[in-house]
Amino acid sequence: xxxxxxxxxxxxxxxxxxxxxxxxxxxxxxxxxxxxxxYNVNLPSWDPTTGPSAVNPTIQGLYQSVxxxxxxxxxDLSFAPGLLTEWGWSDDHKQIHMTVRDGVTxxxxxxxxxxxxxxxxxxAGKAETxxxxxxxxxxxxxxxADGNRVTADVLEFEPTIFKWMSFLTGYVLPKAYYxxxxxxxxxxxxxxxxxxxxxxxxxxxxxxxxxxxNYWGGKPAxxxxxxxxxxxxxxxxxxxxxxxxxxxLEIPYEEYDRLIANDGLAGSCETVSDIGMIFFNDIDVMLDxxxxxxxxxxxxxxxxVDRLLRGYGLPLDTLETPEYEAYDPSIKVEYNPEKAKELLxxxxxxxxxPVKFTIQTTKGFKPKDYEMIQAIVGMxxxxxxxATIEVYEIAKHFELRAADKLAPAAFYNWGNAVGDPTTxxxxxxxxxxxxxxxxxxxxxxxxxxxxxEADEAKRIAxxxxxxKLVADNAYVLPLLQYAQPIVHAKGVNVVQxxxxxxxxxxxxxx
Numbered sequence: 001x002x003x004x005x006x007x008x009x010x011x012x013x014x015x016x017x018x019x020x021x022x023x024x025x026x027x028x029x030x031x032x033x034x035x036x037x038x039y040n041v042n043l044p045s046w047d048p049t050t051g052p053s054a055v056n057p058t059i060q061g062l063y064q065s066v067x068x069x070x071x072x073x074x075x076d077l078s079f080a081p082g083l084l085t086e087w088g089w090s091d092d093h094k095q096i097h098m099t100v101r102d103g104v105t106x107x108x109x110x111x112x113x114x115x116x117x118x119x120x121x122x123x124a125g126k127a128e129t130x131x132x133x134x135x136x137x138x139x140x141x142x143x144x145a146d147g148n149r150v151t152a153d154v155l156e157f158e159p160t161i162f163k164w165m166s167f168l169t170g171y172v173l174p175k176a177y178y179x180x181x182x183x184x185x186x187x188x189x190x191x192x193x194x195x196x197x198x199x200x201x202x203x204x205x206x207x208x209x210x211x212x213x214n215y216w217g218g219k220p221a222x223x224x225x226x227x228x229x230x231x232x233x234x235x236x237x238x239x240x241x242x243x244x245x246x247x248x249l250e251i252p253y254e255e256y257d258r259l260i261a262n263d264g265l266a267g268s269c270e271t272v273s274d275i276g277m278i279f280f281n282d283i284d285v286m287l288d289x290x291x292x293x294x295x296x297x298x299x300x301x302x303x304x305v306d307r308l309l310r311g312y313g314l315p316l317d318t319l320e321t322p323e324y325e326a327y328d329p330s331i332k333v334e335y336n337p338e339k340a341k342e343l344l345x346x347x348x349x350x351x352x353x354p355v356k357f358t359i360q361t362t363k364g365f366k367p368k369d370y371e372m373i374q375a376i377v378g379m380x381x382x383x384x385x386x387a388t389i390e391v392y393e394i395a396k397h398f399e400l401r402a403a404d405k406l407a408p409a410a411f412y413n414w415g416n417a418v419g420d421p422t423t424x425x426x427x428x429x430x431x432x433x434x435x436x437x438x439x440x441x442x443x444x445x446x447x448x449x450x451x452x453e454a455d456e457a458k459r460i461a462x463x464x465x466x467x468k469l470v471a472d473n474a475y476v477l478p479l480l481q482y483a484q485p486i487v488h489a490k491g492v493n494v495v496q497x498x499x500x501x502x503x504x505x506x507x508x509x510x
Contacts (some may be wrong), residue, residue: 032509033223035492037502038245039238040365042204042229044395046190047183048171049123050130052315052398055168055435057415058250058365059273061501062227065209067192068172070098070117070165074499075506077273077323077417079162083117083172083193089154095456096140098150104216106174107191107198114145119175121152132434133169136161153510157452159459195220195505204229209504221508231393233364240265246489249502252367253310256485267487269312272500274484275319275414275424276366278359278376278477279406281437285355286408290347291385292474294340295409296333297378298383305480308368308375312483318467319414319425321481323498325330326421326463331471340383354386359409360400363391366413367485373411402434404447410437413482417499420465422451429470438475 039062044053048063072082086099104112123129124137131137140152140161146208164170167235172193178186190198195217196209209225228237228245237255239245251259253269260267280286280295301315359377363370370391376476377387391409392400400406416424431439432448446466453459470476486502488494495506 005097028157028372032491034226034245035222035224035504035507036226036228036245037139037504038230038248039227039502040231040233040236040250041230041246041394043201043207046187046198046201047173049120049169049173050132052132052402053395055132055325056398057168057413057417057500058498060168060415060417061497061503062207063171064194064501065196065225065504066190066194066198068194069167069170070172071122071162071170073166073417073499075495076333077155077419077498079166082166083112087165093157094154095230096152096154098148100145100148101216102148104193105214106177106193107212108174108177110174110176112172112174112193114148114150116172116175117150118145119170121150123173131169133164135433136164137169150365157454159452159454159456160418160420160422163420166389167418172508178190192407196225199224217505222504225504227504231364235369238401240487240489243489245503246492247486247494247507248369248488249486250365251483251485251487253308253312256312256367256487257310259487264490265487266490267407267485268494268496269483269485270279270496270498271314271321271481272484272496272498273321273323273415273417273419274366274500275316275321275416276313276369276482277319277414277428277481278373278479279401279410279428279437280474280476281406281408281410282439283406284408285357288347288355289473290343291349291355291471294343294383295380295385296474296477297335298337298340298379298380298385299479300335302335304372304375308372309480309483312485314481314483316478316480318471319476319478320421320427320467321416321419324419324421324424326425326467328458328467331464331468332473333471337379337383344384349384351382351384354381356386356388356408358407359387359411360390360391360392360397360407361411362394362397365394366482369411369413372479377395401437404439405494409477414502417501421460421466424469426450426462427468429466429475440473440475441495442473443469443475 041058068083070082070084084098102116124131139156139158141155142153195215199210200208206228211220211223233251238249240248245319285291304315317333361373427435431444450462490510493508
């Protein structure tokens with residue numbers, strides 16, 4: 001972090017209006033019980049286990065404020081007891097067993113029981129439920145609750161099943177309440193066992209949360225938390241400068257540096273488990289290996305990080321970061337625009353007769369996402385690639401990806417908080433997965449044996465081989481590991497979570 005010189009005496013009060021309709025303008029000197037956060041994404045649904053939004057890593061911080069996961073993941077990504085206090089395999093790996101925490105209540109005061117755990121796991125594994133990770137949860141069955149103990153049979157060995165219990169869709173919902181009110185009733189009045197209770201929710205505007213006084217992990221420090229959905233980065237900066245919000249995230253890095261230089265504001269900008277990448281879809285010109293290789297080797301990733309991201313971030317050549325278990329630093333993809341020109345020429349393309357395709361991107365969802373794609377398009381143009389930029393919302397990306405209808409190239413940020421290769425290279429590159437749009441048989445055949453590989457060393461080595469296969473064939477364009485900029489008023493202590501989840505329950509008054 002950089003030093004913080006004195007800030008201007010007066011905060012800029014102009015330039016930011018209350019983003020969410022119906023929200024009062026907040027005073028700069030705010031009660032120690034009140035916290036307002038300008039968030040970078042909307043919340044499309046209150047069910048954290050169904051639909052495309054359930055696998056959006058950025059939304060998990062919102063879900064984790066209201067719902068608990070089976071297993072807790074601490075800010076350093078290590079695992080800890082959550083609603084489960086113990087878990088493990090039988091000696092023959094044919095059954096799993098879990099011990100359920102006693103003394104927990106739902107937000108409506110009803111008792112949380114092992115039946116909620118069993119029901120949540122059963123529901124996650126049913127195809128009709130719409131859980132996007134159903135193919136993982138379906139690998140256990142015959143789930144039974146007895147007292148505070150839950151057991152399940154292993155229908156197909158899944159080495160990452162407990163990791164998923166602290167990851168995407170790994171949330172526990174209230175069986176009795178959900179069955180009583182149904183999906184629509186749950187959307188209107190969601191309850192969990194988490195640190196905060198939902199007090200008010202306006203779609204595309206804000207949510208207001210109230211501290212859960214009976215939270216098993218201890219009542220959070222801030223009594224009331226308002227989270228505004230502010231998808232425009234400039235507006236998030238203005239929210240902070242005006243004092244309308246005390247915390248924000250995912251702003252341009254030059255704004256991060258400028259803001260933390262002001263007296264009264266502080267921040268952190270550490271690498272998180274998110275990767276910036278460009279999906280290639282196996283359609284049109286992307287079926288030409290020369291086009292793919294040229295598109296990959298003509299991108300100067302270091303320049304992108306240094307110039308656009310002000311050095312915050314780490315260039316990558318695979319879909320694994322140094323923290324991931326299957327990271328292989330020996331896999332390198334050269335930056336060589338001259339060779340890119342030669343490859344394109346071999347396929348009949350040149351700067352005078354460029355290959356043409358569309359690239360899709362978000363704008364303002366991640367710092368400099370649109371600008372980064374603009375820069376890449378400029379690099380491509382110099383070698384004979386003419387790409388047309390199409391901007392979409394992140395929700396549209398999920399919809400298109402699940403339907404395998406992404407453009408030939410599409411920017412995305414991939415989160416892998418558990419660091420397992422199945423949840424990075426695996427899902428992103430496995431054709432039959434709803435999270436992948438690359439369908440070549442060589443990758444499918446290389447991945448298939450690894451899903452159920454019980455020998456951990458052999459499993460990780462296998463995934464490294466898959467990463468090399470993908471890199472050697474330019475089936476995807478990894479860009480960088482993100483550093484997440486968080487800026488906050490000095491009156492608030494913020495704990496940065498390596499997963500990228502911004503959790504108000506970890507914040508305290510300074």
